[in-house]
Amino acid sequence: MGYTGWSDDFYKARETERERTGKSAFVHHEEMKSRPSYERKVHEGMNPFGVNRESRDSETNPESLAIMVPFDHTGSMGGIPLVLQKKLNKLMGMLTTKGYVQYPQVMFGAIGDANYDKAPVQVGQFESGIEMDDDLGKLMLEGGGGPYGQESYELMMYFAARHTQIDCMEKRGKKGYLFLIGDEEPYPKLPASLIRNIFGDELGQDIPVEKIVDEVRQKYNVFFVIPTGAHGGANCTIYNRWVKLLGQEYVLQLENPDTVCEAIALAIGLHEGMVDLDGAVSDLAEYGIDRKTAGDLSRALVKVADNAFVEAVVKGGLVKRGKRTEKRAVRLLE
Numbered sequence: 097m098g099y100t101g102w103s104d105d106f107y108k109a110r111e112t113e114r115e116r117t118g119k120s121a122f123v124h125h126e127e128m129k130s131r132p133s134y135e136r137k138v139h140e141g142m143n144p145f146g147v148n149r150e151s152r153d154s155e156t157n158p159e160s161l162a163i164m165v166p167f168d169h170t171g172s173m174g175g176i177p178l179v180l181q182k183k184l185n186k187l188m189g190m191l192t193t194k195g196y197v198q199y200p201q202v203m204f205g206a207i208g209d210a211n212y213d214k215a216p217v218q219v220g221q222f223e224s225g226i227e228m229d230d231d232l233g234k235l236m237l238e239g240g241g242g243p244y245g246q247e248s249y250e251l252m253m254y255f256a257a258r259h260t261q262i263d264c265m266e267k268r269g270k271k272g273y274l275f276l277i278g279d280e281e282p283y284p285k286l287p288a289s290l291i292r293n294i295f296g297d298e299l300g301q302d303i304p305v306e307k308i309v310d311e312v313r314q315k316y317n318v319f320f321v322i323p324t325g326a327h328g329g330a331n332c333t334i335y336n337r338w339v340k341l342l343g344q345e346y347v348l349q350l351e352n353p354d355t356v357c358e359a360i361a362l363a364i365g366l367h368e369g370m371v372d373l374d375g376a377v378s379d380l381a382e383y384g385i386d387r388k389t390a391g392d393l394s395r396a397l398v399k400v401a402d403n404a405f406v407e408a409v410v411k412g413g414l415v416k417r418g419k420r421t422e423k424r425a426v427r428l429l430e
Contacts, residue, residue, distance in 0.1 A: 100225030101156050102188045107226060111182075121181045123233040139234040142205075142218040144255055146296040149203060151222035151262040151272065157199040162222055162262035162272030164316065165360065166205030166252045168279065169237045170213070175353060176277055176323060180204065181232050183357040186383060190358065194379050196365030200224065204231050205255075207278065210248040210290050213240045217251050217294055222262075245334070249282040249320075250305045251294060257312035259295065265315050273367075274316040275360050277323065281337045309341050319346045319363060323353035345399035351392040358385065359393060366400045373401045 113119075120126050128136040151162035167176045180187075191197045201222040210216035215238055220231030256274050264270045286308060288299040312318055320338040338347045348359055358380060365371040371379065373394050380390040 100223070100227065102192065102225055104185050104189065107185050107229065110226065110229065121229065121233055122177065122235060122237065125235060125237045128236050136214060136236065136238075138215045138218055138236055142220060142231070142234050142236075144217045144219045144259070144295055147219075148259045148261060149219060149221055151201045151203075151260070151264065153263045153267065157201060157224050159264075159268070160199050160201045160222075160224075160262075161197050161264050161270070162260070162316075163197075163200050163202045163360075163364070164205065164256055164260075164272065164274045165202060165277070166207050166219070166274075167277035168208075168247050168249070169206040169215075169218075169235070170208055170240055170247060170280075173277070173279060173323070176356060177206075177232065177235065177237055179354055179356050181229065184229055184232075187357040187361055190361035190379065190383065191364065194361075194365065194371070196361060196368060196370045202228050203260075204228060204235075205252060206235050206237065207247055207249055207252050207276070208238055208240060209246070210251060210283075210294065213238050216248045217255060219252075219255060222260075245280050246283050247278060247280045249276050249278055249280075250286050250308055251290070252276065253282075253308050253312045253318070254286055254291065254303070255295065256316055257308060257314075258297070260315070262315065272316045273364055274312065274318045275321055275363070276319070277321045277356060279322055279324075279334065281334050282341075306341065317346075317367060318342055319348060321348045321350065321356060321359060323350045323356055345403040348396050348400070350396055352389060355385075355389060355393055358383070359396060362393065362397055363400050366397060366404050369404055369407075372405065373398065376401075 114121060124139045151160050153160050167173065167180065169177065191200045201224050203222045204220045206215065206218040208216040215236050218235055221227065223231065262272050264272055282305050284305055286303040288302050291297050291299050320342060322335065335347060335349065348363065350356065350359055362376045365376065377390045377394060380393065
């Protein structure tokens with residue numbers, strides 16, 4: 097998928113029409129809310145059973161970069177889908193106009209709890225245009241979840257690892273990006289029975305979460321984003337669990353959940369070596385982000401920036417925009 101291009105004007109016109117008519121961007125969700133609970137179901141276009149998703153190069157997007165953005169849609173994360181939908185233009189604008197990524201292809205999805213929810217995994221398509229807004233409109237936002245501080249993030253990682261084909265990796269050996277957005281821990285294993293029921297795959301045994309993390313990281317740079325404000329404060333146990341799985345530079349704690357899109361765009365720009373923290377703050381100012389919020393984002397992303405800078409120095413390259421010094425390189429490499 098991803099054969100079109102992003103049009104900011106088209107997106108703004110659509111938003112204006114929704115405001116005029118009072119219609120929600122989350123069409124399928126509103127329809128399901130009007131039905132009895134036993135009739136509610138995942139939109140067929142978001143059902144992960146027996147499907148694969150592809151991020152492919154095209155004439156419009158000759159060097160595509162796959163970016164997955166699945167979010168926890170359980171009760172404590174209820175505001176995040178709206179943030180993503182309302183700031184689509186900002187996400188795409190920062191990625192493309194600032195040169196972080198020339199040809200992004202974004203897939204949105206949703207994560208619940210496979211033990212309690214009807215829709216523990218929902219997956220859109222990789223898209224470059226307004227179709228990603230259409231996919232958000234197909235989501236069912238249950239607002240449920242389980243009672244034990246865990247959600248089924250590991251199932252989304254399984255889908256990314258085994259049910260996506262991405263040209264950036266297959267053609268160019270370049271990893272895509274997977275941003276899991278949530279505020280709980282993953283389950284410790286993926287039961288074979290759940291894999292069969294949700295994806296249609298027959299496995300001989302359960303999979304430890306550590307194994308699927310290792311597998312998906314062969315294809316994607318995997319981040320876990322904790323929008324702290326969505327859950328009333330950071331939880332050290334949750335943070336430490338994800339740090340143990342991914343590494344500190346891949347776990348982002350945000351002071352303000354409304355900055356999810358900016359954090360994703362900047363993490364990619366930093367990781368790609370297209371900007372450093374100095375340039376990132378300048379870019380945020382251009383998009384109307386106040387100094388305090390920009391400072392909060394800088395602190396959340398400092399480990400991403402340091403890691404990217406060290407890699408650039410080791411490879412003998414330079415960050416393309418910024419003021420990093422040779423002295424800083426020496427300190428970070430010690």
